[in-house]
Amino acid sequence: MTIACLHTAASNIAIFDQAAQSLGMQPTQLSHIVMPHLLAEAESTGGMTALQQHNLEQFLHSLTPWFDAIVITCSTLGPVADGFTAQGNHCAVYRSDRLLADEVHRLPGKALVLCAAESTLAATRALFCPPGVPVEQLPEVQLIPGAWAAFKAGKHDDYHRLIAQAVEQGKQQGAATVALAQVSMTAAASHCATPPLTSPHLALRHCLR
Incomplete structure (x- = not known):
């Protein structure tokens, strides 16, 4: 299984790597994508706007062919995972919170x-x-x-x-x-x-x- 973690803070990488090691996962099973600007944009508007949510959904669709699961680790962005359906593949998108x-x-x-x-x-x-x-x-x-x-x-x-x-x-x-x-x-x-x-x-x- 391959899992991608979508972060808005690079410091979350070590936290998830440690959790993966405790579960016996291989390093090749976990990938990290860090996009701090997504949180900065949401903070500037007091939370995610409809446009920001749409853009993130489109980005997630571009990732789903390459992974079995994607975990959104940012609580501000997490609601995008609710109701998200990957198109034509098996990838599931979760929000860690x-x-x-x-x-x-x-x-x-x-x-x-x-x-x-x-x-x-x-x-x-x-x-x-x-x-x-x-x-x-x-x-x-x-x-x-x-x-x-x-x-x-x-x-x-x-x-x-x-x-x-x-x-x-x-x-x-x-x-x-x-x-x-x-x-x-x-x-x-x-x-x-x-x-x-x-x-x-x-x-x-x-x-x-």
Whole structure:
């Protein structure tokens, strides 16, 4: 199986490579495509516009003949995977945060979902809190103030520290499960006393199955 990961941050490459190694995947099975301008465009318009979504769909169609699966690792771009159908081939397109949401919905107890980037907040709430889910089963979705500014400034230690603090605070306030909605947040898990749920391992495992 060959899997392509579509990233908007180059730092996500190492995160997915590590997850692939933990699953016993061969290096030739995983490819990375990094397109930071797609996130920059979405952030400039307060989220993806219809035109941006159309352009991304066309790009995905150009990739599908070459891979068995494509994983969109950016939560802002992820909604494009919903309802996407490859034309004339077997390639499936997934959003890594949906596979994380499925895991959150399966687990009992109060759940907290943390976001770092404001541009992904609406898409994350729509994904983790869909219509029809009983109120008592809906997770709480929170934005971590200052986290994304630290990431964009290259202050990754501060970024991870802010995320770890938010995880611990959520646990102290009674969350049975804390999930990190964005792939770039994954490295912060090693700074937490109780590791939160993250999407890279879940996404690759799902593709392999």
